[in-house]
Amino acid sequence: MKAILERIQKIVEEERGTLMNGGKTVPFKILIGISVVGHLLSLISPSFFQLLTLSPSSLFGVQLWRLLTSPFVGHNLLVLSITVFSLQFGVRLLIQEYSTLHLLKTFFITQISCSIVLSILSYILYALFSSSYLLYDVSLCGMAPIIAAVIVMVKQFLPDSIVWDSGMGRIKYTHLPLNACLLSFIASLIGLVRFVVPLEIVVGTQLSWTYLRFLSPHETEAVIGDPSDHFAWATLFPSAFRPFCTLISKAVFRSLVKCGICKRKQIRHVDVTSLLSGGGPSSPAMRTLPMEGERKDSERRRQKALVELNKRLKQQKEEKIDWDEDEEEREETPEKVVSQSVSPSPIISSDPPVA
Template structure:
């Protein structure tokens, strides 16, 4: 907790020092301001809330404009506070890697698609169980899907960075989406938020991951999605459940490929002969080799940096041990040299005591 507070203070100081200049975060500050104003109007006028909020029945009543107004209203101050913190500190962290247009596009797609999917789900529940509660009486409001999207983006950007180091284990950025789902569920059971908020965060997490994994275009290269290993669907869960989740994800993906909803990852090839000949004709028997995708290169770079850090740490420990060993070896060598000197002196004195043949015999 102390590390998190120090991080927040540092970010606030950087904000005060003008590190967020250039207008990159202005759209997100506008979102925060409009959301705060919308919640104030909601608390003042309940009729205003009924006018701009979204319910599944109103969506299919050709009132599509509610998709754009419902994220900025709500009654829950806890959800509003978490939204402000996510948009402020989360965007402050993400703007180092992603552009403003990419973040806004991800947020808009996640928010609107989550609302539409929940409306469709309410109709399925009404058709199967004849339950009209979610269809008519529940209002979808607030930016809970955007909170989930921020968590997924942070996981994609800094998967191995540590947020909190506790005695029971380390909480990393890669654990944020799951922690957001669990926290919202506990808050819902305690009555702090409505029961639809955990459902919005869960759906927002899945949809934002799907978009970033398969559909999001790369900003500098012609690459779609992020196929890196650390961003797989199983990585959203704890390590103990990942083997089982990997089986589920593989079976689901194969089913979607057979239904022609998804496509398998395309592997780019390069002809080695034409590279060596600067564009010349390649031999018919020359095989091609795959080039790594952009996401795989990023994943390989992260693993390389981690391996280098561990190697430097081990080398440092070995150098410290080597210094101790060298001192011990020098002492042992000095102790060994002393008996050798004594023996050599004894050997040098012994021939002088033995009589040589040239000496006269003793009478």
């Protein structure tokens, strides 16, 4: 009976968590539905696709509304399926750490800014090399930048969690951005996707990381960005290239600081004289608070530890249920043995039989 009640409680807790997160994921389900309908109509009607898609040449005209309609149309069902998977399962993972508004804001900024950057890049290529293919003949459609944003946010939330483990090595969430860029490039070489999709993945990864690193406001604290070490730009690359990437990132960051775009992390200075005069570590000068990024990093680690703890507790509950059932079976068998041993046996008398 106890095992049955524990199982019922476990099912109720899982259903309650599903219902609580289900209301938060409704906007993303609406995005999935609109995207599926838009792709189906694009396959049926080419004129519908030409009406809503975005080309770089039409960006700086009077057709700016195409920035909002182009993510929902397209011809590639592979990109559509990956988009549905990202918005369905990736958001379920991210909704534990981020609010719905924060996710929608990050997706919107990444999608719009990626289209603008690629359009500017097409104009630069046209001015330098007189190549008008990217400017006039390429359509920017689909949600590939949003896929990149989901991957970057998953890396930010659970960097050390293992996605796939094999004898050749482990793939963690922190490796997903680079793997996504490489796989999209290979898919474009094979012909599964257009060559512009890897550009959208690469640019979307960089833009979403830039926003989350420097510009994204924290929901509960007065913190801008995420200055934690595990979310540095060099962590987007393999370990062998990180020293070189660290030098590049420091040079670029110093240039941005001189231009006034970024700000340096504030460093807390401690007055050694006041420490000596105040009596050592217990003095007020030593009572310094941790940095905002460190608090956020520790909170993320605490959330990760809670997730791992919940998984272990569920496993222990299942093992306990099986153990209780085995114990019940073991308790029944000794009772039978004892009852058999206590059962009366015939009395054998030592007196000789009477003739």
